[in-house]
Amino acid sequence: MTTSTGGRPRDAGRDVAILEATLDLLTEVGYDDLTTAEVARRAGAGKATIYRRWPSKAELVLAAVGRMGGDPPRLADLPDTGTLRGDLAALFRPQTPADDERSLGVMRGLTSLLSQSPELAEAASNAMVGPFVESQRLLMQRAVDRGEVPDGADVATVARVTPAMTAFRLAVERRPVDVDELMHLVDVVVLPALRVAPPG
Structure with a gap:
């Protein structure tokens, strides 16, 4: 380059x-x-x-x-367990305490920038969680393609659920979200929204 x-x-x-x-x-x-x-x-x-x-x-x-969010995801690099729930569980990796502390520190540092304009707030949000949203959208769309999720499901909106909760925890509650919380959200919000039965 x-x-x-x-x-x-x-x-x-x-x-x-x-x-x-x-x-x-x-x-x-x-x-x-x-x-x-x-x-x-x-x-x-x-x-x-x-x-x-x-x-x-x-x-x-x-x-x-944006560097914290990583490179744009590719479907070929994402988990493929055969079920959407399994894919999401594999996607959600535990953070180290150092990673959690840095994420919290960055959110504290961004507070004044986010208040300057809606455009800057949106850009910062996209930079931090954009790749996370896109990873989930790709996994959900693959679940649609294989028939696990019904056609017409609003994957673009549902893919934002867990990233939005993660951002809320960091920005408002000043604490990270652990994998168990994310999977609870998958079971009670994400899968029902996509009309997929959660595990029994």
Whole structure:
């Protein structure tokens, strides 16, 4: 991959260092007090390098938050247990205490950014939970294709249920969601909404 100016190849390692430094600062000082100069210092990068890639602080922070969500999912890389419930159970991996603490710290740091405009709030939400939503949508659509979920089920909406609850727990209740809670939500909300009988 090259820079937008057509110059020398972009250093992916430098990008990672910049985005990781941004996340660290976001958890430590919050969005308002985060500065590009301090990000550059911690990442060992020049401010000009950062501004070429992310022209504003908001864009830099959203890119860093998006890194937490991971790459866009592909169906071939997702669990395939033969049932939607089994696929979702395999998708929901336990977080380490360090991961939970970082997620909570990022949500605390994002508070002022989220209040600045609906557009920024939506962008931050999409960056954090977008891949999680898409992973579930792909699994649900595959369940439709194999006949487990009836045609016409609103998979696009239902795929947002557990990500929305995860975001609510982090942003409002200031605590992570564990796998048991997510699977309870699958059994009492997700599967009934898709007209799939939960396990007996």
